[in-house]
Amino acid sequence: MSEETLCQVCAKSARQKCAGCHLVFYCTKEHQKSDWKTHKKACKPYKVCQDDTLGRYLEATRDIKPNEIVLKEAPLIWGPAENTVPVCLGCGNTVDENCKPCFKCGWPFCSETCQKSPAHIPECRYTVMRGDKVAVKNFGIVHPIYQCITVLRCLYQKQFLPEVWEKIDKLESHCEHRKNHPKYENDRVTIAQFILRFFKLGTVFTEEEILRIVGILTVNGHEVPLSEPCYEAIYQTCSMFEHNCRPNCRKSFTDDGQILITSGQKISKGDHLTICYTDPLWGTSNRRHHLYQTKYFWCNCSRCKDVTEGGTNFSTMKCQNECNGYILPKTFLDNEDGDKLQDWECNKCKKIMNSYSVHEILERLGKDLSLIEKGSSKSCKEYISHAEDFLHSNHYYLTDAKINLSQLLGHEEKTLLPNLSEDDILLKAKLCRSLTNMIKKLVPGEHRLTGLLLFELHAAIAEIGRRGSPESLPEALMESKNILMEAMGLLKFEPESLPEGKIYKQAQKNLIDIERVLKTVQTTFGDKLL
Numbered sequence: 001m002s003e004e005t006l007c008q009v010c011a012k013s014a015r016q017k018c019a020g021c022h023l024v025f026y027c028t029k030e031h032q033k034s035d036w037k038t039h040k041k042a043c044k045p046y047k048v049c050q051d052d053t054l055g056r057y058l059e060a061t062r063d064i065k066p067n068e069i070v071l072k073e074a075p076l077i078w079g080p081a082e083n084t085v086p087v088c089l090g091c092g093n094t095v096d097e098n099c100k101p102c103f104k105c106g107w108p109f110c111s112e113t114c115q116k117s118p119a120h121i122p123e124c125r126y127t128v129m130r131g132d133k134v135a136v137k138n139f140g141i142v143h144p145i146y147q148c149i150t151v152l153r154c155l156y157q158k159q160f161l162p163e164v165w166e167k168i169d170k171l172e173s174h175c176e177h178r179k180n181h182p183k184y185e186n187d188r189v190t191i192a193q194f195i196l197r198f199f200k201l202g203t204v205f206t207e208e209e210i211l212r213i214v215g216i217l218t219v220n221g222h223e224v225p226l227s228e229p230c231y232e233a234i235y236q237t238c239s240m241f242e243h244n245c246r247p248n249c250r251k252s253f254t255d256d257g258q259i260l261i262t263s264g265q266k267i268s269k270g271d272h273l274t275i276c277y278t279d280p281l282w283g284t285s286n287r288r289h290h291l292y293q294t295k296y297f298w299c300n301c302s303r304c305k306d307v308t309e310g311g312t313n314f315s316t317m318k319c320q321n322e323c324n325g326y327i328l329p330k331t332f333l334d335n336e337d338g339d340k341l342q343d344w345e346c347n348k349c350k351k352i353m354n355s356y357s358v359h360e361i362l363e364r365l366g367k368d369l370s371l372i373e374k375g376s377s378k379s380c381k382e383y384i385s386h387a388e389d390f391l392h393s394n395h396y397y398l399t400d401a402k403i404n405l406s407q408l409l410g411h412e413e414k415t416l417l418p419n420l421s422e423d424d425i426l427l428k429a430k431l432c433r434s435l436t437n438m439i440k441k442l443v444p445g446e447h448r449l450t451g452l453l454l455f456e457l458h459a460a461i462a463e464i465g466r467r468g469s470p471e472s473l474p475e476a477l478m479e480s481k482n483i484l485m486e487a488m489g490l491l492k493f494e495p496e497s498l499p500e501g502k503i504y505k506q507a508q509k510n511l512i513d514i515e516r517v518l519k520t521v522q523t524t525f526g527d528k529l530l
């Protein structure tokens with residue numbers, strides 16, 4: 001009999017599997033109940049595995065349904081991002097001239113409550129020990145002194161809190177790889193040497209120890225959008241998730257700073273659990289280079305291997321030979337600058353466009369995109385109409401501009417939803433629908449953007465319904481309600497402090513309104529209209 005089939009409590013033969021992890025067994029319900037207090041901490045639907053390419057990764061130990069909470073975890077360490085304007089070291093938000101410096105060490109805070117934050121103890125203690133207070137004077141611009149804070153917080157664990165340090169120490173740092181990177185030398189001077197000199201810690205830590213921590217933060221750090229600007233944090237188990245450009249899990253954060261990983265689709269027992277380390281709405285070449293620069297590996301996931309990205313043509317351009325064909329390279333997987341040297345071939349006329357010409361067009365369109373007048377639907381429309389001459393309609397640049405336009409229509413000053421022209425309300429609905437369908441195909445687990453697009457779509461559909469004949473209203477309202485409920489399902493884990501969480505709250509109110517109107521319509525017209 002295998003070990004798995006012995007009762008966790010009494011080691012007798014057992015058939016009852018724990019439904020949470022599928023890893024432990026019990027002989028009776030009573031034994032399962034009595035063990036729950038102990039087993040609860042270890043009961044997870046995954047286990048840590050290892051291989052030569054990925055290092056450690058997570059594998060599902062049972063089938064996981066879509067939208068299940070897979071992991072919720074508090075940070076091991078958090079602190080300001082590497083390049084940041086002066087921020088409050090208690091909450092991460094920007095501080096200015098009106099800040100309240102800590103009376104012990106001088107670091108600026110937004111409030112006295114934040115000054116008392118336990119997170120501040122490390123830099124406070126090291127600053128007091130150096131014998132001189134800090135005086136931050138330049139606000140609103142990137143301040144190099146903040147580069148040291150999160151590293152210093154890790155060093156403090158190493159010196160004083162070995163049980164936390166042990167967990168940090170086990171994380172990947174890619175030190176050997178980073179040594180060949182120009183940033184390593186820069187980090188040595190601006191972070192390691194600075195910490196050793198400024199805090200007079202030369203007899204306590206070495207440059208190598210500090211640079212290893214910089215590596216751990218780079219490889220495992222998450223940008224947490226709960227403050228303005230975002231802060232950075234590392235989470236122990238979450239660091240084991242592997243990357244995929246079409247991940248099966250998604251991450252969000254709770255209002256109190258925990259990371260929350262939920263399943264974005266059905267996951268089968270034995271599947272690897274993956275999240276996306278980069279922006280899934282970037283083109284393949286940009287995603288791969290970003291991952292290589294920041295996480296030190298070349299992604300070879302199924303999305304990166306397929307130039308059409310699941311048939312979405314997210315990186316495809318139009319042939320300029322007026323044949324209505326599309327051009328793509330044979331692969332995006334050539335590393336270093338290889339993908340910049342690839343020829344692109346038309347699927348219709350077979351004409352070749354060299355990579356130099358392709359990248360010239362892309363660079364120009366990328367620059368034009370960055371110059372779109374913020375908040376102007378007119379400027380978005382002009383960009384889209386121009387870029388459509390060169391790019392597939394799903395191309396990432398066009399997708400970016402269309403997302404922008406879909407959100408702007410109905411939200412511009414003087415042109416709120418009820419005042420939108422007939423053409424614009426139909427355009428908004430069309431954009432939201434096509435973008436949602438494309439993103440579901442490209443990154444099925446994506447939830448935040450899809451949720452926002454569906455929220456906008458429900459509003460557009462209800463408005464179109466209101467403008468139509470009374471007979472068509474109930475059908476439009478029903479469709480709007482179903483779309484709203486889908487949006488709510490996607491946004492339900494978003495924290496209230498973020499825009500997505502606020503939209504979720506708004507969606508709850510809108511659902512009540514739609515149901516009330518539907519009831520009225522039902523009473524007026526009778527059931528036959530529904």
Ligand SMILES: C[S@@+](CC[C@H](N)C(=O)[O-])C[C@H]1O[C@@H](n2cnc3c(N)ncnc32)[C@H](O)[C@@H]1O
Nearest residue numbers: 053054055056172219220239240242243295297
């Ligand atoms: C946050 S860590 C993940 C845990 C890590 N594997 C470990 O053993 O500590 C990120 C590192 O894992 C590896 N990794 C993650 N996803 C990968 C992927 N799709 N392909 C290759 N390596 C990957 C890379 O070395 C990357 O720098």
